[in-house]
Amino acid sequence: MDLAAVYETYFPKIYNFIFYRVMHKQIAEDLVSMIFLKVAEKLHTYDENKGSIGTWIYAIAQNALNDYFRTRHIPVSLDEATGDLSVSVDFHEQSSLIEDEARRELYMALSELDDRTRDIISQKYFLEISVREIARNKKMNESTVSTIHNRGLKKLQKSMSVFEL
Numbered sequence: 001m002d003l004a005a006v007y008e009t010y011f012p013k014i015y016n017f018i019f020y021r022v023m024h025k026q027i028a029e030d031l032v033s034m035i036f037l038k039v040a041e042k043l044h045t046y047d048e049n050k051g052s053i054g055t056w057i058y059a060i061a062q063n064a065l066n067d068y069f070r071t072r073h074i075p076v077s078l079d080e081a082t083g084d085l086s087v088s089v090d091f092h093e094q095s096s097l098i099e100d101e102a103r104r105e106l107y108m109a110l111s112e113l114d115d116r117t118r119d120i121i122s123q124k125y126f127l128e129i130s131v132r133e134i135a136r137n138k139k140m141n142e143s144t145v146s147t148i149h150n151r152g153l154k155k156l157q158k159s160m161s162v163f164e165l
Helices: 003-022 025-045 053-072 091-096 101-111 115-125 131-138 142-163
Strands: none
Touching (some): 101 115, 115 131, 131 142
């Protein structure tokens, strides 16, 4: 398996998948760099009999995301808390960094979805993974994933139509 071909094929998919999960350009770039470093280091261990290369790379990306989300939560004592504890992403600020208007609108619409729905939509469209494979990877019922996917698409359509006004 040629690393350059893997990188060329999967970089845009993985970048978009990560970006629309973390909703922050610099964090996405850092995570994707780490993911492809791991892909380069472990490519020789990939076994095509166990699944597609895309699924293998997705697993690495998902593990990187899990690590990121697990480590970004900083426990704070309410007794010590003062001021604004908000560490949320400023979606409008991040959206201004996106040059393409249609992508900016998609970004804003995706920011309105809950994490689980955004994850399923991202896997389906950015990584081009089937609903069946998403369900297997997430250890969920296929009909549940399909329902979340369909409801998420309806919310996106509704949000996108608001942006078109």
